[in-house]
Amino acid sequence: MDGKPVRPAAGQILHDLPKKNMFKHVILLTIVCVGVWIMAGFPSLCHAQGDYTLTVSHRVAADPGQTNVPVYLVLTSSSPIGGADIFLQYDRNLLTCSGVTWLTRFQYIICDTSISGKIRIILRRHRADSTSLGPLPSGTDTLGAVKMNVTTTDLLADMETPIGFWENPLTPHEDNRLVKSDSSFIVPPGLTLQEGSVLIRHPLYGDINDDGYPYTIADVIFLVNSLLGNQSLTSRQRANSDVNKDGVQGSMADFIELIKIVAED
Ligand SMILES: [Ca+2]
Numbered sequence: 001m002d003g004k005p006v007r008p009a010a011g012q013i014l015h016d017l018p019k020k021n022m023f024k025h026v027i028l029l030t031i032v033c034v035g036v037w038i039m040a041g042f043p044s045l046c047h048a049q050g051d052y053t054l055t056v057s058h059r060v061a062a063d064p065g066q067t068n069v070p071v072y073l074v075l076t077s078s079s080p081i082g083g084a085d086i087f088l089q090y091d092r093n094l095l096t097c098s099g100v101t102w103l104t105r106f107q108y109i110i111c112d113t114s115i116s117g118k119i120r121i122i123l124r125r126h127r128a129d130s131t132s133l134g135p136l137p138s139g140t141d142t143l144g145a146v147k148m149n150v151t152t153t154d155l156l157a158d159m160e161t162p163i164g165f166w167e168n169p170l171t172p173h174e175d176n177r178l179v180k181s182d183s184s185f186i187v188p189p190g191l192t193l194q195e196g197s198v199l200i201r202h203p204l205y206g207d208i209n210d211d212g213y214p215y216t217i218a219d220v221i222f223l224v225n226s227l228l229g230n231q232s233l234t235s236r237q238r239a240n241s242d243v244n245k246d247g248v249q250g251s252m253a254d255f256i257e258l259i260k261i262v263a264e265d
Pocket residue numbers: 206207208209210211212213214215216218219
């Protein structure tokens with residue numbers, strides 16, 4: 001009445017206090033709930049969209065001249081998969097594809113290795129007129145292995161050569177893709193493609209018995225026994241036996257070159 005602000009009674013303050021605290025608690029609870037949703041709910045939302053990866057074996061060690069070196073194709077998927085289209089490319093000057101073996105069953109397989117440096121693969125778990133093989137369950141499967149023959153050329157040092165995924169600019173769709181059980185496709189970036197490689201180890205020429213010491217009497221004896229058919233060589237020993245570096249391993253010409261160098265020492 002006298003114009004002064006009316007101070008709330010002590011009882012009124014005590015009555016308002018729980019309401020204010022409750023308001024704060026509601027805001028706090030909302031923040032916590034949103035945080036929990038982001039931490040727990042959002043990742044599951046990503047998972048629902050799917051995690052799909054095609055991986056080629058990385059740094060597969062091989063020797064010059066080695067044949068049928070397996071380079072594995074691995075599929076990881078977060079939902080069932082009915083098939084895959086894969087287009088690989090590699091350096092045809094260093095590697096040659098000698099074939100493909102399958103470790104996962106498919107009813108329909110096309111594997112075209114006729115173009116040097118390219119491998120085109122089409123895999124389907126079941127034909128349109130058959131349902132005897134269901135889709136691959138989610139998880140990780142080794143689909144198969146591309147087998148590679150390695151050049152015998154002297155590369156002067158260790159060399160890692162990639163085996164990657166290729167997209168043909170002339171095809172109207174992605175060449176690398178997965179087929180879901182509802183016949184829809186999963187393509188990059190939804191599908192991660194991890195390229196692999198072969199690591200070609202440089203030989204220690206002249207070290208036929210692979211003991212770390214080249215051009216010794218023991219190496220001569222080892223190569224003689226190999227030429228006589230009494231000694232089989234590992235891929236490393238065969239690579240080391242190309243003493244004259246002409247790309248022909250363990251030949252009579254290599255033996256003559258080996259004798260010459262050992263005699264000079
Ligand atoms: Ca040796």
